[in-house]
Amino acid sequence: MTKQATPTPSRAGAEEASSTGVIEKETVETADRAQLQREHEEKKAEQKGRIEELDAETLLKLLHQMILIRRFEEKCAESYSLGKIGGFCHLYIGQEAVAVGALAAIREDDYVLTSYRDHGHALVRGTSPDEIMAELYGKASGCSAGKGGSMHLFDAEKNFLGGHAIVGGQIPLATGVAFASKYKGTDQVTLCFFGEAAVNQGAFHESMNMAQLWRLPCIYICENNQYGMGTSLERAMSLQDVSQKACAYELASEFIDGMDVLAVREVVARAAERARKHYLPTLLEVRTYRFMGHSMSDPGNYRSRAEIEKYQERDPIKLFTASLREKNILDDNRLAEIENEVREAIEHATRFADESPEPDPKELYTHIYANQ
């Protein structure tokens, strides 16, 4: 299968970002190192152009958040293999720049909803790693009192309205949250994250239509990691240019490289302004990649080594670290400090989760109805 013969403007970026697609997977066994290096340099040059807009403290905070997610998820993988975490556990490794960049562009009183791959969003939103890890461990001190687990992290204090585990289910919900902001006359915006597989669901299309029809301040962020579980985009979507789907509903849309945290931030900031000032929704297609399987039980045999290597070379943390170093914002000492802070936070979270009690058996029958 080949790409479209005449790429659209939004698609052009995608072609560049992943010019190889399925064909390479079938014909090339290992990645072309020189080519990957050239791409890395190009992306870095682009990202460095954006660095000027932010102060060093903000930039380092973004890096800190990305590393926090990466290490947190690595710890989750370890804890899962030890049997400390059960059920389904979907890791965010490789996609960190999306949540970090997007959430850096909105206010604390804005709303965030996402899918079951939700650890990263919750961490960046400010839910404590302690409470998230405790939730994964099924403990009473978890951010959803041990009743939601990995796929259902919630934090009302942070306006984090959850991880939702039916593909696309959060899209109408987010549309309703945005509807409420407009109804109440506030200027809060809602960010709704979902994977590209959700785009094939009716819930996505019904929401796009209502959002534009009623001008709702919702930003739909499609994290296109190119696989719905084990099924590649090519095998599941007739028109693979997700951002183009917006045309059907006259929605504003943009395509962004999801490996560049600053690019994501910039585009989401633009969409947020549109939503805040004019009550207009936006669909963003953020091209990214998950380095791990779909969930902890997925060995990921459907992807070639070359493809994974290619994206690892485009690792958002690696890219951002290199850009910051070249701009003299980051050095070895500062990076080591960040890694240490992150390690301590995760060790604390793991200890907290381990030592927290399980939910009291009587909690089985609480929270079913509001006024019990």
Next chain:
Amino acid sequence: MAVMTMREALNQALREELQRDEKVFLMGEEVAAYQGAYKVSKGLLEEFGNKRVIDTPITELGFAGLGVGAAMVGLRPIVEFMTFNFSILATDQIINSAAKMLYMSGGQYNIPIVFRGPNGSAFQVSSQHSQAMESWYAYFPGIKVVMPSTPADAKGLLKSAIRDDDPVIFLEQERMYGNKGEVPEDEDFTIPLGVADVKREGKDATIVARSLMVPVALKAAEELEKQGVSCEVIDPRTIRPLDIETIINSVKKTNRVVIAEESHPFCGVGAEISAEIMERAFDFLDAPVRRVSGADVPMPYAKNLEKLAIPDINTIVKAVREVAYLD
């Protein structure tokens, strides 16, 4: 008290609650400009404007989910399904989102929303437009299910449903919209959810009936009275939470039960009530619990076949006579 139709009583409840609470809004297909497919929302657009009374596209999953999302952040949506047959498209959002949200968020997000509209059979609208959906929704913890049978109950229960902090499935009945009855006009008149009503007192047999079957059961009780059988008619009014105590107390008095329902029998609400009676009052029963249900077939179009598919006075009379061992 004023005499009015079920339609008018529902309209009054909507109007009063829209007046009372700015957070309440009504949305659905044809609820605004068209005044409601069954005119339940007549005059509301004019009075409250298009911010509070909202016509939606035909997009049930979408607007049901939109309502749930709005409820997460403090609004109190009333979502009308033109009929509950169409709610089938929205079940993902009703069941996976609304019913589960409070629990899976560890108590952080309750969902104060009402999904309402006609349920069950209408007049010759065939298989896809005649379904009674109560057992689907009553199955799930986290949802409340209400089925009024009189104009007064409709008003009082709808007002309570709108004020309730949980998702409520409010099932009306198209055949009953024109039924008349006395309705209190007091704006504070409400009927609590989860409380059954004894629609008729009796001593020889209990008929548990809901929605469309309540007036049918009352007429059957009149007929049976003439035949020397005194029937108590219990209307649970709320299916979940179910006021089983009132039913059990009646069974302990009469020792015989017939459950009348418009819905299919298999895995139905009648089966649940029957099981509860068996578990709680087996020793009081003088005859097996008997269900009178809608036929276990898709609803046919032909008038004569449709009539055969819905329980009527005669089928209820016959069932009561059976449990009373009169035939």
